[in-house]
Amino acid sequence: EIVLTQSPGTLSLSPGERATLSCRASQSVSSSYLAWYQQKPGQAPRLLIYGASSRATGIPDRFSGSGSGTDFTLTISRLEPEDFAVYYCQQYGSSTLYTFGQGTKLEIK
Amino acid sequence: QVQLVQSGAEVKKPGSSVKVSCKASGGTFSSYAISWVRQAPGQGLEWMGRIIPILGIANYAQKFQGRVTITADKSTSTAYMELSSLRSEDTAVYYCARDLGVAGQYYFDYWGQGTLVTVSS
Numbered sequence: 001e002i003v004l005t006q007s008p009g010t011l012s013l014s015p016g017e018r019a020t021l022s023c024r025a026s027q028s029v030s031s032s033y034l035a036w037y038q039q040k041p042g043q044a045p046r047l048l049i050y051g052a053s054s055r056a057t058g059i060p061d062r063f064s065g066s067g068s069g070t071d072f073t074l075t076i077s078r079l080e081p082e083d084f085a086v087y088y089c090q091q092y093g094s095s096t097l098y099t100f101g102q103g104t105k106l107e108i109k
Numbered sequence: 110q111v112q113l114v115q116s117g118a119e120v121k122k123p124g125s126s127v128k129v130s131c132k133a134s135g136g137t138f139s140s141y142a143i144s145w146v147r148q149a150p151g152q153g154l155e156w157m158g159r160i161i162p163i164l165g166i167a168n169y170a171q172k173f174q175g176r177v178t179i180t181a182d183k184s185t186s187t188a189y190m191e192l193s194s195l196r197s198e199d200t201a202v203y204y205c206a207r208d209l210g211v212a213g214q215y216y217f218d219y220w221g222q223g224t225l226v227t228v229s230s
Binding site: 001032033035037039044045046047050051056057088090091092095096097098099100101102103 | 144146153154155156159168170171204206210213214215216217218220221222223
C-alpha cells in the first residue's frame with residue numbers, strides 16, 4: 001500500500017502570502033492518480049486539483065498543483081481569508097484503491 | 110449538478126450494525142461509482158470502499174474487509190454502507206462521494222453532507 005506523507009503538519013501564514021504544501025508518496029504514483037482536497041470545519045471535503053495539476057470546476061487560479069513520481073506540491077499563490085483550512089492529498093493505487101495523506105492544516109498567523 | 114444526500118445521524122451500541130444511505134440526483138447513477146470515506150473526530154480521511162452500481166461490484170479497503178458491505182439500488186439511485194460489529198473507534202462522520210474511477214479519473218468530485226455515527230454504550 002502506498003503511504004502519502006504530507007508536510008508540514010501545520011502551516012502558519014498571513015493573508016496575501018504564498019503557501020506551499022507537500023505530499024510525498026512511499027512509491028512512485030502516476031500523476032493522473034493524484035488529487036488535492038480542501039476541508040473546512042464541519043464541511044465535506046472539496047476537490048481542488050486532480051491529475052496532479054488540473055484545477056477542478058470553479059477553483060480559483062491561485063490554486064495550482066505540480067509534481068511527479070513521489071513528490072507533489074499544492075501551491076496557493078496569494079492566500080485569501082477563506083483559504084485557511086485543512087488540505088489533503090489522495091492517490092489511487094492497485095491494492096487499497098484510494099489512500100489519503102494525513103492532512104496539512106493551514107492556519108492564520 | 111450532482112447532489113448526494115445522506116441519511117441522518119445514528120447512535121449505536123457496541124457490537125451492533127449501522128446502515129447509512131446516500132441518494133444521488135443529477136448525473137447518471139450507473140455511470141460512476143460511489144465511494145465511502147470516514148473521518149473520526151479530529152482525524153483525517155479514510156477510504157472504506159466503493160460500489161460500481163452498473164456492475165454491482167464492490168471493492169473494500171483491507172482494514173474493513175468482512176465488516177463493511179456496500180450496496181446500491183439502481184432503481185432509486187441510492188447507495189448504502191453497512192458496518193457491523195461496531196466499536197467505539199468507529200465513531201466518525203461517514204461520507205459518500207462520487208468516484209469517477211470507472212471513467213479512468215481517480216478522484217471524488219461530489220460529496221454527501223456526511224453522517225455522524227456515534228458508537229456508545
